[in-house]
Amino acid sequence: MPKKEPRKKVGSAGRLGSRYGTRVRARVRAVEDREKGYHRCPECRSESVKRVGSGIWKCQRCKTKFAAKAYTPNIAPIEKEISQTAE
Numbered sequence: 815m816p817k818k819e820p821r822k823k824v825g826s827a828g829r830l831g832s833r834y835g836t837r838v839r840a841r842v843r844a845v846e847d848r849e850k851g852y853h854r855c856p857e858c859r860s861e862s863v864k865r866v867g868s869g870i871w872k873c874q875r876c877k878t879k880f881a882a883k884a885y886t887p888n889i890a891p892i893e894k895e896i897s898q899t900a901e
Contacts, residue, residue, distance in 0.1 A: 826850075849885045856880065856887075863887060 826846045827839040853863040855873040862875040871887045872879045882888060 845885055853887050 824839065825843045827843040830839050830842070849865055852861045853871070854861055855863050855876060855878060857878045858873060858876040860873070860875045863871050863873050865887075866872045866879070869881050869884045870879065871882055880887070
């Protein structure tokens, strides 16, 4: 019997099967990996923010809940705004 070749890991885009093309599936996987990972909290600065819903993020450490972009919490403008009001 011939040995089985190891399968290529496709991650979350594996649900799409062979449809839509390689590039589209790679982009879907990249977006979903960023979306489902941990992000930095604007309050306590720890890497413990997870996505609760579309545009809703919650820090698991300090329990801060905030709204941001749908797939990544881009909080750069918030940091700038906080630093200007603190002066």
